Amino acid sequence: MSDVTVRQLAHVVGTPVGRLLEQLREAGIGVDCEDAAITEAQKLQLLRYLRHSHGASVDAATPKKITLKRRSHSEIQVNAGGGRSKTVNVEVRKKRTYIKRSVILEQEQKRLAEVQAERRRQEEEQALQEQASLRAQQEREARLIAEEEAKRHAEEEAKRRAEEEAKRHAEEEAKRHAEEEAKRRAEEEAKRHAEEEAKRRAEEEAKRHAEEERKSKPTVEPEKARAEKPAGRKAKPRSRSRSGDRELEQEQRRTKFGRKELHITPGKPSKRKKLRSQKTAAPTPKHGFEKPTAPIVREVSIPETITVAELAQKMSVKAAEVIKVLMKLGIMATINQALDQDTATIVVEEMGHKPKLLQENALELELTQAEQEVSKQVSRAAVVTIMGHVDHGKTSLLDYIRRAKVASGEAGGITQHIGAYKVHSDKGEITFIDTPGHAAFTAMRARGAKVTDVVILVVAADDGVMPQTVEAIQHAGAAGAPLVVAVNKIDRPDADPDRVKQELTNHDVIPEEWGGETQFVNVSAKTGEGIDELIEAILLQAEIMELKASPEGAARGVVIESRLDKGRGPVATILVQSGTLYKGDILLSGVETGRVRAMLTETGQEIAEAGPSTPVEILGLSGTPNAGDEAIVVSDERKAREIAGLRQAKEREAKLARQQSAKLENMFSEMEEGEVRTLNLVIKADVQGSAEALSESLIKLSTDKAKVKVVAAGVGGINETDVNLAVASNAILIGFNVRADATARRSIAEKGVDLHYYSVIYNAIDEVRGALTGMLEPEYREEIIGLARVDDVFRSPKFGAIAGCLVVEGVVRRHNPIRVLRDNVVIFEGQLESLRRFKEDVQEVRSGTECGIGVKDYRDVKVGDHIEVYERIKIEPTL
CATH class of the missing domain: 1.10.10 (Arc Repressor Mutant, subunit A)
Structure with a gap:
């Protein structure tokens, strides 16, 4: 294409001339008027600027492949019947794709580099094997027994490798056969679709030809009919009738093959049929086509x-x-x-x-609203959540209240799950929810705050306000739950409750004695001091809030925790919020449903019913629901399963959409960032909340250089399926308070899977952080240690040009790399070949001392140049 003016280019691309001139100036093209000519190079420069400004790569302007499409038209004569022929237009389309040679060369070079890398790896393995053989030979010479043992191990290793090689060849052969079978089926499917399409088109063409042939036949009036016409009625000329028929046929043909739809009007005959009915006495069916008057809006x-x-x-x-x-x-x-x-x-x-x-949950709303019944509400027990920092005595305080030892069952004395317990006292009943205080369980604490009425904030009198204490205050504020502060560990000699009050006032938690609304109680979980006052404060706060719920009607609640028990199956801890839950009720929770087979209290006692503010363990669900899901009792089991199926399908579609979106969005970013080291993990935990919290904590360790990817996270013991998944994804297997069964242990030993057991979450976080750090490559930083000025140049038959220098800064060392500077510009980088002080070789020369320097493989040193000496310092990688 020849050069065009700015006005012509603006007309072609459909943009205002002023806007195009502004874009040209922004792209660095000096064009002032709209009549100025623009070359092809300037067009390309403008295109690259526009692509760059819209976030596209500059290299995208040069296509890597091009597709050419060609069309050819011809005409053929087709027999239309009745001795007539018809001309049919035939269009042949061809498409050919050409790939840029540089792209093919890049692919070939990449493949060659991979082959070379594989070859180097095999050579390294071979070298290692040779070293191992040499070491084994030396040991055999020392001890005969060791020689026999090494020989046996070598035979077993060769046998194992032969079996692995045979297995790999078998897998490759099976994969190839599967691919060929899939390809053959795809070709047969495509051929079948092509035959069906050709058959359908042939039937449509035959039908269209028959319709046109029927319409094109002239209407011949019998002589007898013309004789019987009334004398007073004048007949229309035959030529005019045929002209009208042809116009009607063309109008119908345009309507048939146009973009608008055909409307059938029953009872109104066409023009041809009306004329025929006037000429003949035989009755004809009343139907026909009418030109559409407006498009159909659906x-x-x-x-x-x-x-x-x-x-x-x-x-x-x-x-x-x-x-x-x-x-x-x-x-x-x-x-x-x-x-x-x-x-x-x-x-x-x-x-x-x-x-x-449409509202997707219309069926759910219909079912849940039908289960709601308005009944009389009565007072219920308060749901209390204990929050606070790690090791401030939350579980110990709850132990003293309910006279049980829960902390002894927790790893390291740290609560790993949400526990719900109902405490009976002389002054009333209280339901306690114990949430962990570690930072990794922020989401679990948030779920605890959502279902609670009153929050007990435990603060150690000898430690004061800590980061998790502030987070607990924020969660309670977000849930709108009132606070009751329990200042624990007052029995210690360094306890200072007043300091705790002063620190909490900085976070808008003001005691009642200081004019605020928050109750402060000094307690000791060790001696029991202040426990009665704390219970009275909780009951007083609950009485002020007037907590009520209806014990009648369908039960509603929330899932506190869920886990997979080996003997009992899915077990869910549910807090009933309204209604009464009975044994045998049909329960719907998230994507899981089932009939309540058994209800257990926190002590393991089986009960038949549970009223409001009662935590129970439920057996009989189809799976482990997510912590925080709503649980509701329904009367129709079929509808409950239908709703669970709809929720599963919706969750699956959302997951697939997220995966596809992530692939499309991250494709170019990964290409630009280059290779990012990834640590794959397969996590199995005892309960759902622990698996979720551990996954979130480990994913947060990811950086731009190393990322953590959780391939799968589930509940229950480690089985053979988890081991196979870890092998397929090259992942590390983590068991949190769970163990592998016998089959899984045998598979782990055979396949060499890296398995780690943990019972405290921050131990897992520390070790994964260390593994990520080990995956990173060390960085090197250059530091200039000396600078020498060239004052004279001497010629030596042995070393060539020798620079007589004066060290002006730092120190010049013999084995360090150097740069030669001329007018502060680097002209050479290399190493020192010799460093002398008078006639002696020296290792270093310090500032203010003269020396002779010989630069290796460089003979163009001149007076006035500077020789810069530096060293590379290794920096250990950190996350």
């Missing part, structure tokens, strides 16, 4: 997620039309891709239809 129901194919079917259009509209909106989608409700609404409006938004 009301399209749109759920929260819908695929492109389903949306096209609801609008009675092809999926390709919907994909075209999405491409205009800047969305690249496939026929099976799921669209959100907002995007689908825009597409429906763009295509001229009326969207109707």
